[in-house]
Amino acid sequence: xxxxxxxxxxxxxxxxxxxxxxxxxxxxxxxxxxxxxxxxxxxxxxxxxxxxxxxxxxxxxxxxxxxxxxxxxxxxxxxxxxxxxxxxxxxxxxxxxxxxxxxxxxxxxxxxxxxxxxxxxxxxxxxxxxxxxxxxxxxxxxxxxxxxxxxxxxxxxxxxxxxxxxxxxxxxxxxxxxxxxxxxxxxxxxxxxxxxxxxxxxxxxxxxxxxxxxxxxxxxxxxxxxxxxxxxxxxxxxxxxxxxxxxxxxxxxxxxxxxxxxxxxxxxxxxxxxxxxxxxxxxxxxxxxxxxxxxxxxxxxxxxxxxxxxxxxxxxxxxxxxxxxxxxxxxxxxxxxxxxxxxxxxxxxxxxxxxxxxxxxxxxxxxxxxxxxxxxxxxxxxxxxxxxxxxxxxxxxxxxxxxxxxxxxxxxxxxxxxxxxxxxxxxxxxxxxxxxxx
Amino acid sequence: xxxxxxxxxxxxxxxxxxxxxxxxxxxxxxxxxxxxxxxxxxxxxxxxxxxxxxxxxxxxxxxxxxxxxxxxxxxxxxxxxxxxxxxxxxxxxxxxxxxxxxxxxxxxxxxxxxxxxxxxxxxxxxxxxxxxxxxxxxxxxxxxxxxxxxxxxxxxxxxxxxxxxxxxxxxxxxxxxxxxxxxxxxxxxxxxxxxxxxxxxxxxxxxxxxxxxxxxxxxxxxxxxxxxxxxxxxxxxxxxxxxxxxxxxxxxxxxxxxxxxxxxxxxxxxxxxxxxxxxxxxxxxxxxxxxxxxxxxxxxxxxxxxxxxxxxxxxxxxxxxxxxxxxxxxxxxxxxxxxxxxxxxxxxxxxxxxxxxxxxxxxxxxxxxxxxxxxxxxxxxxxxxxxxxxxxxxxxxxxxxxxxxxxxxxxxxxxxxxxxxxxxxxxxxxxxxxxxxxxxxxxxxxxxxxxxxxxxxxxxxxxxxxxxxxxxxxxxxxxxxxxxxxxxxxxxx
Numbered sequence: 067x068x069x070x071x072x073x074x075x076x077x078x079x080x081x082x083x084x085x086x087x088x089x090x091x092x093x094x095x096x097x098x099x100x101x102x103x104x105x106x107x108x109x110x111x112x113x114x115x116x117x118x119x120x121x122x123x124x125x126x127x128x129x130x131x132x133x134x135x136x137x138x139x140x141x142x143x144x145x146x147x148x149x150x151x152x153x154x155x156x157x158x159x160x161x162x163x164x165x166x167x168x169x170x171x172x173x174x175x176x177x178x179x180x181x182x183x184x185x186x187x188x189x190x191x192x193x194x195x196x197x198x199x200x201x202x203x204x205x206x207x208x209x210x211x212x213x214x215x216x217x218x219x220x221x222x223x224x225x226x227x228x229x230x231x232x233x234x235x236x237x238x239x240x241x242x243x244x245x246x247x248x249x250x251x252x253x254x255x256x257x258x259x260x261x262x263x264x265x266x267x268x269x270x271x272x273x274x275x276x277x278x279x280x281x282x283x284x285x286x287x288x289x290x291x292x293x294x295x296x297x298x299x300x301x302x303x304x305x306x307x308x309x310x311x312x313x314x315x316x317x318x319x320x321x322x323x324x325x326x327x328x329x330x331x332x333x334x335x336x337x338x339x340x341x342x343x344x345x346x347x348x349x350x351x352x353x354x355x356x357x358x359x360x361x362x363x364x365x366x367x368x369x370x371x372x373x374x375x376x377x378x379x380x381x382x383x384x385x386x387x388x389x390x391x392x393x394x395x396x397x398x399x400x401x402x403x404x405x406x407x408x409x410x411x412x413x414x415x416x417x418x419x420x421x422x423x424x425x426x427x428x429x430x431x432x433x434x435x436x437x438x439x440x441x442x443x444x445x446x447x448x449x450x451x452x453x454x455x456x457x458x459x460x461x462x463x464x465x466x467x468x469x470x471x472x473x474x475x476x477x478x479x480x481x482x483x484x485x486x487x488x489x490x491x492x493x494x495x496x497x498x499x500x501x502x503x504x
Numbered sequence: 505x506x507x508x509x510x511x512x513x514x515x516x517x518x519x520x521x522x523x524x525x526x527x528x529x530x531x532x533x534x535x536x537x538x539x540x541x542x543x544x545x546x547x548x549x550x551x552x553x554x555x556x557x558x559x560x561x562x563x564x565x566x567x568x569x570x571x572x573x574x575x576x577x578x579x580x581x582x583x584x585x586x587x588x589x590x591x592x593x594x595x596x597x598x599x600x601x602x603x604x605x606x607x608x609x610x611x612x613x614x615x616x617x618x619x620x621x622x623x624x625x626x627x628x629x630x631x632x633x634x635x636x637x638x639x640x641x642x643x644x645x646x647x648x649x650x651x652x653x654x655x656x657x658x659x660x661x662x663x664x665x666x667x668x669x670x671x672x673x674x675x676x677x678x679x680x681x682x683x684x685x686x687x688x689x690x691x692x693x694x695x696x697x698x699x700x701x702x703x704x705x706x707x708x709x710x711x712x713x714x715x716x717x718x719x720x721x722x723x724x725x726x727x728x729x730x731x732x733x734x735x736x737x738x739x740x741x742x743x744x745x746x747x748x749x750x751x752x753x754x755x756x757x758x759x760x761x762x763x764x765x766x767x768x769x770x771x772x773x774x775x776x777x778x779x780x781x782x783x784x785x786x787x788x789x790x791x792x793x794x795x796x797x798x799x800x801x802x803x804x805x806x807x808x809x810x811x812x813x814x815x816x817x818x819x820x821x822x823x824x825x826x827x828x829x830x831x832x833x834x835x836x837x838x839x840x841x842x843x844x845x846x847x848x849x850x851x852x853x854x855x856x857x858x859x860x861x862x863x864x865x866x867x868x869x870x871x872x873x874x875x876x877x878x879x880x881x882x883x884x885x886x887x888x889x890x891x892x893x894x895x896x897x898x899x900x901x902x903x904x905x906x907x908x909x910x911x912x913x914x915x916x917x918x919x920x921x922x923x924x925x926x927x928x929x930x931x932x933x934x935x936x937x938x939x940x941x942x943x944x945x946x947x948x949x950x951x952x953x954x955x956x957x958x959x960x961x962x963x964x965x966x967x968x969x970x971x972x973x974x975x976x977x978x979x980x981x982x983x984x985x986x987x988x989x990x991x992x993x994x995x996x997x
Contacts (some may be wrong), residue, residue, distance in 0.1 A: 070575075071610065073668070073858075077581045081581055081584075099680035101557025102553065102680070103554035104554060104585065105560065108588040109585075109587060118637075121974050122554060125552065126554065126684060127680075129681055145551070149976065150975060150979040150987075152976045163649050166508075166649075193614055195615075195619065196580060371860055431610075473588075501937075
């Protein structure tokens with residue numbers, strides 16, 4: 067049985083270096099081979115940010131470290147990083163070399179912590195797993211080794227929530243998505259620790275993680291490992307919304323369910339939803355005539371080659387609010403078996419009258435073969451990555467790049483979550499569609 | 505002694521084969537002296553930032569052979585560079601007016617159990633799957649840190665599959681941890697190609713191999729005039745074409761850092777003469793390179809005409825550019841030989857090169873020829889260079905140096921470096937096409953790009969005003985080489 071992957075759409079465990087890069091004033095310190103960081107940033111690191119990319123300290127393991135162990139070198143590089151790189155948190159991450167050799171990084175990190183330095187570590191040897199799962203490992207390590215010791219004063223703060231909604235950089239629209247999720251949650255009266263990106267206050271915010279009244283996981287499965295850990299550690303309950311909320315229907319559903327979980331004031335919640343929906347639907351209404359009257363061909367069905375959260379979120383939005391119906395749906399995030407049932411369930415009940423099957427496949431070559439075998443009688447939309455450009459062209463389909471590698475898009479604060487993200491989806495899809503006419 | 509040994513599956517790394525280094529501070533003249541007298545020593549760093557690795561460079565050379573497939577025997581993350589190289593490959597297709605297609609790149613996707621029980625079965629299955637999906641004319645298997653430490657016998661699997669599938673299945677050993685000089689990966693790829701693909705010559709042809717990345721086809725008119733046909737290798741050559749590069753009349757190097765091993769291997773194994781003199785950058789450098797080419801191709805008279813025409817065409821223009829660039833200073837960061845070439849061109853144009861951060865240094869190339877040393881030529885033609893730093897993409901040293909030297913322009917050859925110039929408000933230029941500045945006309949082409957960059961200061965000035973600096977104030981006040989050699993805690997890099 068071959069487990070070959072053509073056209074990778076995620077990284078290895080060490081890819082979680084980007085999780086650290088996404089925390090304000092945190093820097094990863096790689097205890098890995100020399101090329102790892104380069105390769106990871108090439109796939110999931112558009113834009114170097116504050117101390118990512120070429121700034122990332124690394125032991126650049128060599129033969130000697132593999133034979134004799136690289137702990138001394140790691141100590142030296144961490145020491146240098148503390149002096150040279152202006153950061154508030156240093157996160158040691160192992161690559162294959164150190165993980166196979168078995169270097170004791172915990173002791174090194176502990177030594178530095180004993181000396182009062184903000185240094186934590188996590189095992190992220192590339193062969194161990196992928197960056198979806200190691201995202202949880204890294205976040206939990208920061209919580210256990212840093213947050214816990216520096217936790218903010220006072221106990222649980224009413225209305226304070228931690229949000230785990232996306233994997234930074236693996237989701238190329240992470241910053242925009244998190245900003246919108248924070249905005250709408252604040253709209254219903256919550257105080258939000260968004261933890262990553264521009265809208266986060268960085269480590270002071272992380273220090274209040276234990277003080278949250280509850281946690282929100284807005285993702286099909288990544289993040290549950292963090293929420294469960296926090297429940298065990300601090301007794302914080304969590305609310306799970308199993309996909310990325312996109313557009314009017316799903317964002318309102320997300321807010322109502324969250325509000326119910328938190329016991330928020332219904333009037334305030336409904337007032338906010340009402341005001342957001344009014345704006346959102348005024349635009350949808352404004353362009354409904356375009357959707358109905360454009361005579362020269364719009365995509366009427368869509369393929370997904372996405373991670374689970376995006377696939378469900380987009381499928382619900384496109385069917386319910388834009389009238390584009392699902393063709394084959396591929397989930398490419400190597401979803402662990404235990405979570406597949408629920409994802410299948412979401413697709414089985416996509417709408418009240420529509421059930422769709424879903425395929426879990428990580429090999430881009432196989433996915434493209436299957437799509438090419440389809441009848442392809444009408445114009446299609448492909449929700450995929452930069453790898454799918456030729457596929458789209460060959461099928462005369464429209465491609466919206468939602469996953470990595472993005473390659474043909476430059477992304478700053480664009481996000482597709484929430485009400486505002488939903489409108490952006492419409493602009494971006496039909497921008498591409500209209501651009502095909504001469 | 506020949507450094508080429510096709511019997512061995514693995515190429516000997518540059519540190520051992522050539523005595524190459526990644527750490528040095530001082531002046532260029534001293535580096536050349538030490539290199540030529542065999543007294544060059546590497547200076548390790550006690551703090552380091554991420555660099556590149558051999559596997560990326562090996563893939564870079566193997567991934568644009570249109571009818572081959574590449575399997576990376578590694579965890580999935582090692583293939584993170586595939587999309588970037590595929591983009592480059594597709595840009596090259598556009599430039600060559602070829603139909604769009606993506607490279608066929610695969611990860612064997614090894615996991616924890618492969619590192620415990622061995623990953624050879626996983627690899628065998630991967631090769632079979634790829635063969636049935638692509639039907640390529642050859643399959644290259646690049647290795648990784650994980651497969652190397654685990655000790656997978658990749659060579660046995662590829663030999664076995666070569667026999668089974670009746671196409672070359674070639675192992676390319678390029679584990680990242682093996683060499684700290686990532687260009688060893690070029691050698692790994694070429695070793696694999698010469699060992700596994702190239703056939704002994706049946707007849708000599710009038711083709712000339714041009715060992716390059718995927719640059720512009722600037723050698724066409726020159727070679728046609730001399731009665732020869734260019735064969736640009738490796739990118740965009742098919743397996744069928746690569747089989748016959750042993751039959752060429754000569755091999756041209758665009759950058760010996762890239763092609764040292766392939767040029768020497770083809771000469772030593774199959775008698776294809778390599779143009780050994782340093783490539784044609786700068787006027788004097790181009791003169792000498794053309795004369796060597798004329799000698800090897802037996803076209804001395806025609807070459808003298810080409811030289812005379814070149815001088816007549818370019819020298820008057822050059823005077824104007826020199827006037828314009830008078831008093832300007834530059835700082836260069838680039839891979840070794842091409843960095844030396846850029847320095848030559850800048851100084852030809854009248855710039856003072858205030859310093860350089862060159863990714864590594866090869867004291868000698870595989871051809872063993874002292875004339876091939878571009879840095880020695882720089883020093884001979886244009887004088888010494890101060891602040892000559894050998895530094896494998898250590899951005900922290902670079903920022904420190906740039907702040908001190910304050911050049912008028914910062915020239916980078918690789919990604920991840922340019923932002924440090926721009927953040928300091930220094931006009932910064934990255935040129936992807938290494939052929940751009942080659943030869944007489946290259947100097948003028950380059951001058952135009954530089955003039956454009958120097959003129960465009962608004963962007964960097966504004967960016968500098970609003971940029972953050974991830975380096976501590978303490979560090980920026982230290983000696984830029986504080987972590988290099990000396991009283992280090994431990995050998996780091």
